[in-house]
Amino acid sequence: MSASRRILLTSSIAVIFAIVVRVSLSPSPSQCRVIPRDAAWPSTDGWDSFNTSVGGKLIATIPIGAPCHQIFSSGSNISTYDQAQCDALRNTWFFPETHLVSSSSPMAYQFGNNTCNPWSSSDTPCILGGQVVYSVNATSYVDIQKAIQFSEQHNIRLVIRNTGHDYLGKSTGAHALAIWTHYMKDIKLIERYDGKNYSGPALKVGAGVEGIEAYEFASANKLMVVGGNCPTVGLAGGFTQGGGHGHLASKYGLSADQVLEWEVVTGTGEHVIANSESHPDLYWALRGGGGSTFGVVVSMTIKAYPDTFFSTAYATVLNDGTNTDALWEAVGVFIKTLPRLVDSGVYVVWVAVPFGFLLMPAIGPDLHQNDLDELLQPFTDKLGELGLQYDYQSWEKPTFLANYQSLTASWNVSDYNLGGRLIPRSLIEENPQAFTDAVRFIGSQTIISGVTFNVDKGVASPNDVAVNPYFRKALMGISLGTSVDYTNWTATLNGQDIITNVFLPKLAALAPQGGAYLNEADFQASDFKSLFYGPHYDKLSHIKSIYDPNDIFYARTAVGSDRWFEDAEGRLCKV
Known part of the structure; x- marks a missing residue:
């Protein structure tokens, strides 16, 4: 167990709504991402300006467990306690829908680092712990580009989040800015996709489309697509980028096998279409090489099949x-x-x-x-x-x-x-x-x-x-x-x-x-590199260096993650 998991973060994260209070002016360590107590952390005006640039889509994190605690410790010690809300939260905590509406709450509870636990004493202050500080509710590739630019300009850890279905802690991170793609819900039927290796019906799905939404759309068109078991898993996110299996796997293969093209914003902020002819290396990498590390997927086009019994x-x-x-x-x-x-x-x-x-x-x-x-x-x-x-x-x-x-x-x-x-x-x-x-x-x-x-x-x-x-x-x-x-x-x-x-x-x-x-x-x-990626790891690492040369994207166990570590307070630093 890593030290970052075992230590309960007790320092207050200086943020409430759109306000960031810099607790101290100590310089950030060399080769590390900045955190709120660093002098290099953006000022309140800096965050306000960024919020304006993304059309007011910046969300400051208040953990969803806050109603179970007397105080949200944000530098302002704001009272958040509401027993009725807390009771309701405890009754529904275990289900995806509770976390889907949050831009920050990890469904895998452990990656919040036990902070703002709905079952801990109400006298225990609610703090951010392992959760992101801010999220951008991205609805276009331009929002994603601006978030990447701001993150790189200020050396802030960046997280990619869709639904939050994630058992490896990739969709959250301490002291981070998240790109939240959950509301990128466009679905389009392509009656005949003509590509190098496939001709037939296809669906183009936005990054936020959940499995059940794709299934219902396909069914209305007498089609079906390869997706996951849980209805609220995001189809184009880590599910497909990590391989993806479901009810049609023994008939048609993995979800990654179905992808015809990706619409992606890379680590350099470039907006590209990756398929077998354009950026084929990125197209290949995203088909099972893992999410949250090569770029931010805006949409995905996949094969569709005639419906059956x-x-x-x-x-x-x-x-x-x-x-x-x-x-x-x-x-x-x-x-x-x-x-x-x-x-x-x-x-x-x-x-x-x-x-x-x-x-x-x-x-x-x-x-x-x-x-x-x-x-x-x-x-x-x-x-x-x-x-x-x-x-x-x-x-x-x-x-x-x-x-x-x-x-x-x-x-x-x-x-x-x-x-x-x-x-x-x-x-x-x-x-x-x-x-x-x-x-x-x-x-x-x-x-x-x-x-x-x-x-x-x-x-x-x-x-x-x-x-x-x-x-x-x-x-x-x-x-x-x-x-x-x-x-x-x-x-x-x-x-x-x-x-x-x-x-x-x-x-x-x-x-x-x-x-x-x-x-x-x-x-x-x-041994995650060989266990998760097999003989493909070195090739994937090389492709990452092309599309994310400055290592903007980091996620636990993702390609390139071995170049970073999280210290005792959750700060991300170069090895």
């Missing part, structure tokens, strides 16, 4: 304390069925927890209900043979959107530390018992989930896109979590360490030359 299945088997061995014998059979399932185009999500095993769900595009039932029959037959009580449901829907809307609607995003690993198909084919044993070890103590797919044919060659080529060998991405304890920060930090030092090594030992899906991985991974 879907089948879906759910299953639940509870562990009652007397059936544990039988349950895991059945899970072993389920795991052996996965290659055949994904080769039939099915996308499978399963979860193991101390109280049981859940299939939630298996989704088959162009697959009838009875066909999906048959594919899962070895598992259900084994459950019956072992005398295990289980619940199984399946159905068929006529369109992608109808099927999507039939799925579980609640998406809890803030309750867990996270880590992950890609599991190669060869492991399941050659030694499924070893994998089952590892899942049982982890699942008996905490939550572990497997998202299963076949994306081998998403592109002609694994090197056609920047996604770690190991993805094409993978049968599934494993995600595992330990509970966040909002009343015990030390326990929360220890939970992440258990993921890093106990649970993930169990999986790594089975595939020591493996990889991880960089959107659902362990941000503490010391």
Whole structure:
């Protein structure tokens, strides 16, 4: 665990609404970004002038947890307490919608550094901690250009934020200015996109378009697009730039495989279109090389496919304390069925927890209900043979959107530390018992989930896109979590360490030359360059040096992040 995570920031961030109070006049350290207490931090007039230049779109951060605290410590000690608002916040804290409307609140609670915690004592002052100081509510590429220019001129840390769905702390940062792209919502149908490698329907989506918005628009035009599972994930942001998988992955590949072109503002402020013919290196890098580091995406154009019918299945088997061995014998059979399932185009999500095993769900595009039932029959037959009580449901829907809307609607995003690993198909084919044993070890103590797919044919060659080529060998991405304890920060930090030092090594030992899906991985991974990016890292680093030569863009575990570190007070400095 890095020192910047472990130390609770106690110094006041001197900002309230559009006012910045410089606490001291000490010079900023050499090779570091400036912070509010530095003499080089912009004056109030400087921020006012910048706000005018972006049409009044500058937002000063007040953490959304402020109503749970008597004082927002901003140099002015403003009272923010409202018990009714606090109670309402606590009831909805765990869901994306609570954070979507905020320009600063990290959905992954830990990256706020436990400051302004809604569950801490109301007498504890609310401070910014790991959250950004200001955000620009960008609605055009010009707003983005001006934010980059201001950040570079004043040597201020810059953060790119869309929805805030982020398990690696990329969408927030202490003492930073954020470019908030959430309201860039334009969607356009291109009935026939004619490009070098694709001719057919496409959608052009703004940086702020969420998955459900793209799904609804596509459905209205009898089409569907490759997106994520959670409806509020931003399609063009870190999701696709990090690879991106969802219900159509086993049929069409990763989201990154679908991109036809990007509209981008680079680190030099240049507004460019990147595709296979114009800026092809940037086009390649953004297709899976990670978000928040090469440029700010304004829009993305992706392939669209004719809509079709879907089948879906759910299953639940509870562990009652007397059936544990039988349950895991059945899970072993389920795991052996996965290659055949994904080769039939099915996308499978399963979860193991101390109280049981859940299939939630298996989704088959162009697959009838009875066909999906048959594919899962070895598992259900084994459950019956072992005398295990289980619940199984399946159905068929006529369109992608109808099927999507039939799925579980609640998406809890803030309750867990996270880590992950890609599991190669060869492991399941050659030694499924070893994998089952590892899942049982982890699942008996905490939550572990497997998202299963076949994306081998998403592109002609694994090197056609920047996604770690190991993805094409993978049968599934494993995600595992330990509970966040909002009343015990030390326990929360220890939970992440258990993921890093106990649970993930169990999986790594089975595939020591493996990889991880960089959107659902362990941000503490010391080998993130090889684990997240594989053999592409050096090429990606070179491309970054072309489009962001001054290292304006930084994000944890992103390409080029190894050239920076965060000190004890969250200041970003060159290594």
